[in-house]
Amino acid sequence: GESVGLHLPTLSVQEGDNSIINCAYSNSASDYFIWYKQESGKGPQFIIDIRSNMDKRQGQRVTVLLNKTVKHLSLQIAATQPGDSAVYFCAEIIDGRDDKIIFGKGTRLHILP
């Protein structure tokens, strides 16, 4: 498959442990945030989103936390599994406009057996 972002920061986590991936976003006017997962050779896949009027949202095994004060977003993955190996990146949308979407560079999650 294709390698995306060969020089991305890597987070190595033991299988079964929780993973926390962080993202600093750039614009205080951003009002909507998305986390994507991109496996090797595939396109990005939506994981979870959060609006700026929330500070936490939970999905299945994933939780997103938003701290607007410091413009920080995190993705927590519970009980990390081998299938979670991928590049994860955040996206921010400014003023609700599709053309004002900015993607982070991503973090590679590596699962240790």
Place this chain on the structure above:
Amino acid sequence: DSGVTQTPKHLITATGQRVTLRCSPRSGDLSVYWYQQSLDQGLQFLIQYYNGEERAKGNILERFSAQQFPDLHSELNLSSLELGDSALYFCASSVGLADPTDTQYFGPGTRLTVL
């Protein structure tokens, strides 16, 4: 499988040439988005079409153009190619709500290599 298809999967061409990338959205989706993903720039939004009309424009070069056809498939045309255009090009589709929470589904991408 997201339901979005892109062809070709790989494309190798020379500088100065022109190529066309094709995208078929998920059944029922009216909106198509094009993105460029390079190693140093990450994922960047290029352009969006909704039901045949251009809806939003991002960092798309003048050498690039796109269109969406009546059957809702879309093509991205890249001309006067330069080495720096080498990248993964993704298409995504969504229902087309005028709402940023309208989930986008990404295709597998086309890897363009310009030699």
